Amino acid sequence: MFKTIRTRRGLVGAAAALGVLAAGVVGGVAIADDSTVKAKAPHAQASALVNTDGSRLYSKGIKSLTKPRTGNYCVTFDDATGIVVDRSTPVATLYGQEGSSTSGRSILLATYPTDACGRAADTLTVFTTANNAMSDSPFFLFVP
Helix, strand or coil: CCCCHHHHHHHHHHHHHHHHHHHHHHHHHHHHHHCCCCCCCCCCCEEEEECCCCCEEEEECEEEEEEEECCEEEEEECHHHCCCHHHCCCEEEECCCCCCCCCCEEEEEECCCCHHHCCCCCEEEEEEEECCEECCCCEEEEEC
16 A cells, blocks of 8 residues: 555654654643642541540540540641641541440531631541530541
8 A cells, every 4th residue: 555665654653643642632631630629648647546535545647636625626637747637538437335336426527627626727626426416425537
């Protein structure tokens, strides 16, 4: 079909150039997709087992944890963790011992400033309830 080697090489080169161009376009779409704001969670940065009174049995990456009132816990993280609270994806679960029940109890997290924690932007607020009323409860906290 293409009789000279020069013509064949030219077509192969053009096809290769189009392949590189197509890869660049696809890559550009992926890069554009990555520009959206994502949670800052590159690895496990902080964790704790928090007692009912707000003391920590075990912890990592937590600067302070206070309990200003019943069922409210305020958590600030070590500066070295680089955790940005309003972009983090924390996870918490109630702690239960054998023979105890977590029925009727719940735990909620607020990654935005709350009145309970003085409206501090760098503070995670943990709320614990029992039967729809604020109640002190032990819990596990994990920030990936």
